[in-house]
């Protein structure tokens with residue numbers, strides 16, 4: 201079915217509606233515990249563990265059992281920081297360019313200067329420049345650090361550094377040549393550690409992913425690792441009287457960690473992550489920090505509290521737009537660190553402007569990429585989609601890969617030239633971002649591709665970056681990538697017959713609303729029930745419901761009429777209005793015929809104008825009860 205993106209009509213599959221897998225034991229147990237039918241369904245669709253502790257993690261997450269000292273090397277890190285304080289050393293914060301990295305910088309900067317007794321002039325911030333340096337504590341970042349006047353003698357990384365021991369060694373050597381034999385690096389991170397990497401030359405290596413780390417939760421974000429380090433330092437510094445015993449705790453900085461937890465897409469099925477987001481949102485809604493006040497002014501629902509949605513879909517992308525559009529992170533830092541409302545508002549305006557630019561570039565890239573992807577999917581039969589965008593920006597191609605992946609549910613990789621301004625030639629160097637789908641490990645696919653052709657890559661099973669492919673090899677790359685994606689798919693399904701189901705887009709539905717449950721839609725308490733399981737997000741998705749109905753009519757609304765009200769009647773003849781934003785991009789709209797039966801899938805949310813439940817259409821499938829099973 202066709203969708204309209206920008207100026208073109210593009211063939212895109214209409215997603216299946218599939219029932220979420222439900223754990224019968226969890227459902228039974230929830231009912232036994234006295235939970236409502238709805239809460240029991242949503243729980244059983246999201247967890248498989250019937251234990252009391254899993255129940256607690258879901259409904260009343262806490263950090264009471266959290267012991268930060270279980271993080272391997274955290275004492276070493278604190279001791280080295282205490283030494284830096286004693287000696288009056290300069291400290292450099294070396295962080296990633298995304299929300300997690302930027303938040304880590306803010307947490308450490310504020311903890312060091314407001315709690316741990318460091319002077320502002322002692323702390324130097326090095327947020328990576330995405331477009332110029334790329335990811336990691338790499339050569340370029342090291343050059344930048346070493347060229348700083350009065351170079352810091354202690355570096356602390358956050359959200360990066362686990363695989364960069366080479367830079368640690370180079371830093372210490374360079375400083376030794378300058379006569380400083382005590383320069384050190386503390387690595388804090390939460391990313392995957394490559395086999396054989398130990399950061400042996402760092403003064404401390406704090407990462408819950410370490411195999412010898414006994415910290416219970418491997419899924420916390422980088423900012424949370426940085427915050428735990430600062431909390432441990434606060435504890436030790438007061439115990440040793442390095443700072444006054446009544447120095448306020450760093451707990452108020454947790455709000456930054458909740459932003460990072462939501463934006464970094466770590467699992468919201470984890471108890472600590474659920475706690476951090478709940479507590480952080482609670483504190484943000486008090487609006488103490490100017491940045492959160494400005495966020496309140498701009499929030500999605502002007503008369504409701506901030507939710508994880510505001511962080512995930514509004515603030516997160518706005519902060520990321522800084523580095524994606526070539527910025528050095530200063531707009532983002534100025535916003536998060538703003539000491540008064542005026543500064544925070546000005547910085548937010550700058551971020552918003554960058555975000556608008558990001559959206560424009562993204563849309564033009566998506567338009568070209570979708571047409572190409574459609575041809576690969578339908579004509580060439582590819583299930584591993586690789587696209588080269590000669591005019592693409594590598595600050596944005598990761599988002600474009602996500603958009604294409606969502607539309608086709610195929611692993612997708614988007615290439616752009618390293619240097620857009622370079623004249624085109626066969627050996628032109630390309631760089632790429634890849635995104636995968638659940639259950640398909642793109643990291644192991646690239647390991648296979650690398651055996652056949654010269655590329656470099658790094659990342660996770662779900663997302664990674666590729667370097668060093670030259671343009672003349674791109675057609676070969678396309679075929680190779682598709683071949684190994686299909687092989688991985690066959691391995692997953694057991695045979696080739698499953699591939700059509702595996703590589704097809706779908707929307708997961710929690711529950712098909714029955715005739716005797718139609719009153720749910722008229723009772724705002726339903727939203728209260730759904731809210732009991734907040735926060736929703738990555739790995740703990742916002743509930744989607746389905747209902748059988750007859751399509752009545754539709755009407756456009758909004759700026760340039762880009763949104764659609766979809767009117768339908770349920771089996772009791774009640775009329776409903778579902779809202780669909782940017783309807784031209786949805787492939788399922790063109791199939792709608794007045795008077796015909798459909799299965800409508802939607803999210804529910806509070807409509808503050810009508811003071812009732814509003815429906816946000818997620819997808820529509822032809823016919824009644826058109827719900828497939830998740831295999």
Ligand SMILES: [Mn+2]
Nearest residue numbers: 300359422464
């Ligand atoms: Mn991170």
